[in-house]
Amino acid sequence: MKKPLILVTNDDGIAAPGLRALVEVARAFGEVVVVAPDSPQSAQGHAITIAEPLRLNKVEVFEDFDAWECSGTPVDCVKLARHVVLKDRVPDLCLSGINHGSNASINILYSGTLSAAMEASLEGIPSVGFSLLDYGWDADFTAARHYAARIVEWVLAHGLDGCKLLNVNVPKLPLSQIKGLRVCRQAEGRWVEDFMEARDPRGEPYYWLTGRFECNDDGEDTDVGALMRGYVSVVPSGHDLTVHAAIPALKAMEKSIVHTPANQ
Amino acid sequence: MKKPLILVTNDDGIAAPGLRALVEVARAFGEVVVVAPDSPQSAQGHAITIAEPLRLNKVEVFEDFDAWECSGTPVDCVKLARHVVLKDRVPDLCLSGINHGSNASINILYSGTLSAAMEASLEGIPSVGFSLLDYGWDADFTAARHYAARIVEWVLAHGLDGCKLLNVNVPKLPLSQIKGLRVCRQAEGRWVEDFMEARDPRGEPYYWLTGRFECNDDGEDTDVGALMRGYVSVVPSGHDLTVHAAIPALKAMEKSIVHTPANQ
Numbered sequence: 105m106k107k108p109l110i111l112v113t114n115d116d117g118i119a120a121p122g123l124r125a126l127v128e129v130a131r132a133f134g135e136v137v138v139v140a141p142d143s144p145q146s147a148q149g150h151a152i153t154i155a156e157p158l159r160l161n162k163v164e165v166f167e168d169f170d171a172w173e174c175s176g177t178p179v180d181c182v183k184l185a186r187h188v189v190l191k192d193r194v195p196d197l198c199l200s201g202i203n204h205g206s207n208a209s210i211n212i213l214y215s216g217t218l219s220a221a222m223e224a225s226l227e228g229i230p231s232v233g234f235s236l237l238d239y240g241w242d243a244d245f246t247a248a249r250h251y252a253a254r255i256v257e258w259v260l261a262h263g264l265d266g267c268k269l270l271n272v273n274v275p276k277l278p279l280s281q282i283k284g285l286r287v288c289r290q291a292e293g294r295w296v297e298d299f300m301e302a303r304d305p306r307g308e309p310y311y312w313l314t315g316r317f318e319c320n321d322d323g324e325d326t327d328v329g330a331l332m333r334g335y336v337s338v339v340p341s342g343h344d345l346t347v348h349a350a351i352p353a354l355k356a357m358e359k360s361i362v363h364t365p366a367n368q
Numbered sequence: 369m370k371k372p373l374i375l376v377t378n379d380d381g382i383a384a385p386g387l388r389a390l391v392e393v394a395r396a397f398g399e400v401v402v403v404a405p406d407s408p409q410s411a412q413g414h415a416i417t418i419a420e421p422l423r424l425n426k427v428e429v430f431e432d433f434d435a436w437e438c439s440g441t442p443v444d445c446v447k448l449a450r451h452v453v454l455k456d457r458v459p460d461l462c463l464s465g466i467n468h469g470s471n472a473s474i475n476i477l478y479s480g481t482l483s484a485a486m487e488a489s490l491e492g493i494p495s496v497g498f499s500l501l502d503y504g505w506d507a508d509f510t511a512a513r514h515y516a517a518r519i520v521e522w523v524l525a526h527g528l529d530g531c532k533l534l535n536v537n538v539p540k541l542p543l544s545q546i547k548g549l550r551v552c553r554q555a556e557g558r559w560v561e562d563f564m565e566a567r568d569p570r571g572e573p574y575y576w577l578t579g580r581f582e583c584n585d586d587g588e589d590t591d592v593g594a595l596m597r598g599y600v601s602v603v604p605s606g607h608d609l610t611v612h613a614a615i616p617a618l619k620a621m622e623k624s625i626v627h628t629p630a631n632q
Contacts, residue, residue: 153411343474361515
């Protein structure tokens with residue numbers, strides 16, 4: 105049987121320990137190709153680079169297979185991987201991460217890690233974004249590696265027919281203390297911002313974005329809830345932000361807002 | 369009655385004609401505050417700036433009310449507007465655009481315009497992103513202004529109870545040829561990429577991202593379909609990317625992937 109082709113990327117950059125951990129997982133299952141940002145690209149969301157050109161360099165960071173670093177965003181990495189590095193070879197799977205820090209709840213919208221997975225899924229490639237709830241560069245990826253391997257095994261065996269990608273988060277716990285895995289919905293939540301103002305040497309103000317995540321969704325079935333209870337969370341995700349249930353009521357707009365040149 | 373406070377932003381930058389068109393719409397309905405990027409920020413998605421500080425400067429681009437330009441992304445603009453410019457005053461409405469170019473279908477994921485509207489909606493502010501299907505800097509915003517005014521009027525009167533934001537796209541047609549407005553779902557679609565490779569003076573390769581949008585969703589009820597038929601499209605949108613229908617089948621994972629230290 106042909107080994108699956110697995111594209112691995114992230115948003116913390118080519119040198120991140122989390123990328124190395126995910127590569128270790130992926131290589132047990134297939135042929136690995138890494139295309140990752142040449143610098144940290146956290147919180148880049150689904151940004152793409154259109155106003156400047158992109159650089160792509162082959163790098164020798166892994167002993168026995170090819171890796172490229174790219175000057176762009178995580179989404180750029182996936183596009184370059186797909187269309188320049190791999191040309192006509194379509195990966196069987198795209199893995200992104202393991203992110204240093206949570207991407208649960210609405211963080212899927214801000215996260216470069218998940219946007220990379222989403223981009224691959226837009227190309228029809230089953231994709232999984234992995235994140236560990238530990239921002240430390242020296243984070244212990246033992247438990248995340250264990251669950252990532254089992255999830256990759258599952259996706260290769262079963263596919264992702266019902267959804268486009270999985271958003272997987274792993275609590276900051278030793279493997280022995282993790283209670284298992286829960287398939288969840290994305291929790292409602294928001295960032296409560298708090299800008300730090302400072303002055304430059306010329307006395308001009310500048311601002312650092314800071315803030316804390318707040319989850320006011322106490323449903324039993326959310327990713328945030330599962331993580332708090334000590335489970336790995338898996339959210340089957342897609343590309344559709346439509347609130348379908350809101351369409352019927354809003355249809356009243358169609359009759360109300362008509363083309364009335366007199367109103368111009 | 370107190371005039372509503374309307375935050376206006378965009379992703380094409382403070383100097384864009386589309387921003388000026390939207391400001392003209394907004395000022396008829398309330399007190400306007402503009403906070404927009406100081407340079408074009410198209411395709412920035414939901415990117416935020418965390419690795420460098422942000423600049424915020426008051427600018428005199430509109431005669432009779434305050435405007436600020438920000439060095440960051442559209443999402444940064446909304447965060448700075450909310451927490452630095454307006455401090456404890458919460459806008460009643462956030463309008464983003466009018467974007468020069470379509471944000472229909474999955475372009476909601478890439479668009480800075482829509483991400484700004486989404487960020488405001490995450491803060492609980494009813495929001496609308498407007499886009500005109502004309503990339504030209506000299507685009508005719510007459511029809512877009514007409515429909516934007518009617519939609520703002522509607523949202524101020526009825527609110528957006530059933531959803532978080534509206535994604536509005538206007539076809540590139542004279543007002544007299546637009547057939548009306550349709551409330552739609554987001555079409556499935558994708559970008560088909562095609563990188564342009566070039567060489568710098570040292571002979572090193574670099575890549576320009578290019579591509580064309582492809583919609584293979586021929587549903588009658590999509591935004592792309594409505595636009596093609598000459599209607600303004602309105603997609604009620606939210607923050608939830610969960611594919612809820614996929615959860616039951618994936619639940620099998622919970623039993624299959626258990627904590628088995630022997631597998632480590």
